Amino acid sequence: MDFAFSDREELLRKSVREWAEQELPPRMEEMEETGEFPMDLMPAMGRMGFCGVITPKQYGGTEMGNLARILVLEELGTVCPAIPMAMQVHHMCTYALVTNGSEAQKEKYLPPLVKGETMGVVAVTDPSGGSDVAGMQTSAEKKGDTWILNGRKCFITNSHHSDIWVVIAKTGEGRKGLSAFIVEKDFPGAVLGRKEHKVGLRGANTGEMAFQDCEVPAENLLGEEGAGMGVALSDITNCGRPGMTAVGLGILNAVLKEAAKFANERTLYGKPIARLQSIQNHLAEIYQDRELARLAAYRVGWMLDQGMRVDTESALAKSFACEAAARSARKAIELHGSYGIMNEYAVQRLLRDAIVTIPAGGTAEIAKLVMSRAALAAAS
Ligand SMILES: Cc1cc2nc3c(=O)[nH]c(=O)nc-3n(C[C@H](O)[C@H](O)[C@H](O)COP(=O)(O)OP(=O)(O)OC[C@H]3O[C@@H](n4cnc5c(N)ncnc54)[C@H](O)[C@@H]3O)c2cc1C
Incomplete structure (x- = not known):
């Protein structure tokens, strides 16, 4: 090793x-x-x-x-x-x-x-889908050499800055009922919807896109017809969750830096608060979260580079790193006293950013569903 x-x-x-x-x-x-x-x-x-x-x-x-x-x-x-x-x-x-x-x-x-x-965009989530990917309503129907897409996608990252959208839509029923398409922004019937105003990660654009009899040429089917669930899930597992793990890890690095800096600079009772044991405990717990998130993140990256499956490991890393980022950012705010909730201090933004990472790439509950399969397999 x-x-x-x-x-x-x-x-x-x-x-x-x-x-x-x-x-x-x-x-x-x-x-x-x-x-x-x-x-x-x-x-x-x-x-x-x-x-x-x-x-x-x-x-x-x-x-x-x-x-x-x-x-x-x-x-x-x-x-x-x-x-x-x-x-x-x-x-x-x-x-x-x-x-x-x-x-x-x-x-x-x-x-x-x-x-x-x-x-680039990957549009899976729609208002009736979300965690229930197969429940999406956005549909595609083949007419001659063209697929006609109808429906709406929500919470889509990069929506308003992208010319190239990978879109998952319903083309049938059951597990093979979804297909993936490459939609260009300028295809007839491809329409941008509203831009969302999020509490955190504000500089990453999130928005809606709609398909109103949107004409997609047959050659823009991505993969086989009926393979859309696999396209979406492999992308989320091998790329989306590892990526969100890294976002959480970046937040943890920043949280640790801000917390340690403040603890050294803020003086009470004639000495820096870094000398108080409860402040040291906060710092130690943030450090622990950062180090464990690092190990989980790097392991997933390494495993992917070895061509190994990472279903469980990427769900674990993503849910741990994003929850740890939120938990640690909150501790860092407490360590700052009232300064922590003032705009001049980065920790309040870092907490807002961390909260936004939690549903992105699949919620903590869905990550637990994935991990529970590995947990149950431990019985055999
Ligand atoms: C910043 C950000 C960026 C995003 N970018 C994209 C993007 O680029 N492309 C894209 O397609 N989507 C994107 N999303 C959407 C994201 O993937 C979904 O929000 C997420 O999958 C959850 O879906 P939902 O919001 O509809 O929640 P729901 O699925 O409605 O979930 C509601 C609640 O029910 C729980 N729940 C659902 N199913 C179960 C279950 N089986 N067991 C236990 N609990 C359950 C959930 O955990 C949650 O707590 C983004 C979201 C965010 C916040």
């Missing part, structure tokens, strides 16, 4: 950190106020290799792998968690195309995504 990162991974971590510390802080206030993702940074993130970190080189990616992806998202999230929220869904779009796309689809759609010319 080897817990050391390679020189290449250390270098990647350092370069992402330097870039993020320089480019992101000046943008964060505006992101917080407007709820807009800074699209003008996308080409730079494309050049830095963030957008194509898990995309094969033949389509312009850097193909650095899943552990490298976790490191990129973690470092971005340590500075500004909304950026990896958006980026991880962008990766989910590239992942869906790489693993299910025809050669023609990959050649057409991956290069602009990898270069950061647009953002």
